[in-house]
Amino acid sequence: MIIDPLSFEKDFHHISRPCRIFCGHFIDGLGGPAAAGITLTIAGSRIISIEPDISPPSDIDLSSFTILPGLIDAHLHLSISGLPDPELRSHQLHAAYSALEKMMAGHVKDLLKHGIVAVRDGGDHYGHGLRFKAEYGPSIPLKIRASGKGWYSKARYGRLIGKHPEAGESLAGAIARDREPVDQVKIVNSGLNSLSIFGKETPPQFDLAEMKAAVNAATEKGLKVMVHANGRGPVQISVEAGCASIEHGFFMGRENLERMADRGTVWVPTAGTMKAYADSLEPGCPEAVIARQNLDHQLEQMALARELGVKTALGTDAGSLGALHGSGLIEEWRLFAAAGYSTEAIVRAATAIPAALLGLEDMGGLYPGSSATFIAVPGGPDSLPDSLSRIGCLFIDGRAILPPYRPARG
């Protein structure tokens, strides 16, 4: 039987026997070359085989689609909208959870609509993202890795996304004492990227000894550490302390990239934030000009990271001005392409690399035994990433989620 990929959810939902899916094009997410004419067989929540098309007909015909693993946004803020409306931007920073709940559910819907199956939330001042995960996580198909409230040094940048250790308390002591059920520890170890002075570096918020102790305290709890860091010094300290990932990493320099390649530290460049600033601000104003220069410099660093073999992941920082949930990943994808990444390498940076970072290994690629978590987008691989705005279907753990998706609540 041939099923219209836009209407098979009800039929497919309860099929337990092996189901053969014909894929016009196929990208495995592990960096392998795109292939044409593949038959994917799934049973229950797993992929059981991937073969060249040998004996049609299949159960589901996706011959005019490209199939790739479900995507991961390695850095966003669920409780903050990226819309440029000034009233919303100031309201959401101080709003109660109940006032933002519906908006967060809307973000989940926008993410799923763009084929995003897992996200890492970079934290917020009140821990709304973590609470949303606790309340909605079990009933929505999106996997959320929440940071709760990130850590910053009192009197430095970071209040927007977290809290600081108490007076007289070390960062490591604060992490050890904290009882929030977070999925990773977020630490802010530099200032924001300057939009008034190109390339201006800020001093680290924590020194190497403090950062090492903090990473140890997190490791004791079985948690990885993600560090907001821009500039040479802050990035160097964070990488040497053993963090799992550097967030942003503007102006970190070649030596830090080499260090990260050696240690396997993941880089989430969030280049789209600077493009969004450049596009959202008054054209030609000094901040817009600097944002564009920051973007160009970041693209050069990304090209170098690619040459050096740094593990790099797509993260949108959705919630930042102009960085939107879901569609922001298309923007970030384009910037990876502008930095010279091939389509296969970008898919890997949006699947296998962040999946390992988030502890979702079996969702990060399509291979026999992996989770049957994938999307189908219209056209061939060269229609990516634009085709992500009109995905044909989304499977998570063998269940057809889209279309249609209805949130359980909200």
Ligand SMILES: [Zn+2]
């Ligand atoms: Zn962020």
